[in-house]
Amino acid sequence: MSDVTLGMPQLPAPDYPAEVRARLEADAREVIARYPDSRSALLPLLHLVQSEEGHVTRTGVRFCAEVLDLTTAEVTAVVTFYTMYRRKPSGDYQVGVCTNTLCAVMGGDAIFEELQRHLEVGNGETTEDGKVTLEHIECNAACDFAPVVMVNWEFFDNQTVDSAKRLVDDLRAGRTVEPTRGAPLCTYKETARILAGFPDPRPGAVEAGGAAGPASLVGLRLAKGESAPGRVVSPRSSGAPSDEPPASHPSSHDAPQRTSASDPQHPSGPVTEEGE
Ligand code: FES
Numbered sequence: 001m002s003d004v005t006l007g008m009p010q011l012p013a014p015d016y017p018a019e020v021r022a023r024l025e026a027d028a029r030e031v032i033a034r035y036p037d038s039r040s041a042l043l044p045l046l047h048l049v050q051s052e053e054g055h056v057t058r059t060g061v062r063f064c065a066e067v068l069d070l071t072t073a074e075v076t077a078v079v080t081f082y083t084m085y086r087r088k089p090s091g092d093y094q095v096g097v098c099t100n101t102l103c104a105v106m107g108g109d110a111i112f113e114e115l116q117r118h119l120e121v122g123n124g125e126t127t128e129d130g131k132v133t134l135e136h137i138e139c140n141a142a143c144d145f146a147p148v149v150m151v152n153w154e155f156f157d158n159q160t161v162d163s164a165k166r167l168v169d170d171l172r173a174g175r176t177v178e179p180t181r182g183a184p185l186c187t188y189k190e191t192a193r194i195l196a197g198f199p200d201p202r203p204g205a206v207e208a209g210g211a212a213g214p215a216s217l218v219g220l221r222l223a224k225g226e227s228a229p230g231r232v233v234s235p236r237s238s239g240a241p242s243d244e245p246p247a248s249h250p251s252s253h254d255a256p257q258r259t260s261a262s263d264p265q266h267p268s269g270p271v272t273e274e275g276e
Helices: 018-032 038-053 058-068 072-079 101-119 161-173 188-195 218-223
Strands: 093-098 132-137 149-151 154-156
Touching (some): 018 038, 038 072, 038 188, 058 072, 093 101, 093 161, 132 161
Parallel strands (some): 093 132
16 A cells, blocks of 8 residues: 555645745744734735745745645635735836726826837736836725826826826836835835835835825714814805705705706706797
8 A cells, every 4th residue: 555645736836946945934934923823924925925036926825835734725715816916927016007986087097098008018917128017906095196006006196197107117217216105116026025024124114104185084084073174065055154964955966956947047047949
């Protein structure tokens, strides 16, 4: 009888070089020690292997499975669920154009379309020089700065087609670009290491602030008992505006509107068909 062992099949994947494996194992031990249950360290460990190779390779999946005592199938299920993990070689700078509704109508769709033409790549593709990977992304919770572009998860607010083209040109030329908010930009691999939970060693990076805009903070202000910065005035109210909501119409959208078609006193007068 041969000593065949049965178990979950493991993904075939080459080994890391011994030096890389030893370094990643030391880093992984540090990350795992932060959690009461080792498997909770999977998300940061995926960022860690991404910081090594720029994307999550089969070797990275196998490494995470081995150090966390998971199957490669379990690790793969997580990698394929979250969009922050890349599964193929990509550029130093991941340029994400928000094409969710608000950014789209404010110019995000036009920016994404023009960047595809300008860079000669499609969604998820990388420029020939390996510098920029372009993708369209979902809402960044920065809608009051629409349209928003992110580079390696740093915000570039209120973009235009021209400013976005300048941005990718600067990235490809190696010129310094500053995000609108937050820490200075670094490469995708460096960003991945920070996301794995390791300190950002760059001077001033931790102190660099990045706040949400006034519109995003209205809910927070209300929750704290502060008043909202603005108010809706009923279109039916007359005289001085009141803080009280209109009695019969809870929303101004529900109130019948007086238009020139229905109101002879309207400044534009009633609408009549030509010749009437
Ligand atoms: S829709 Fe683009 S940040 Fe919200």
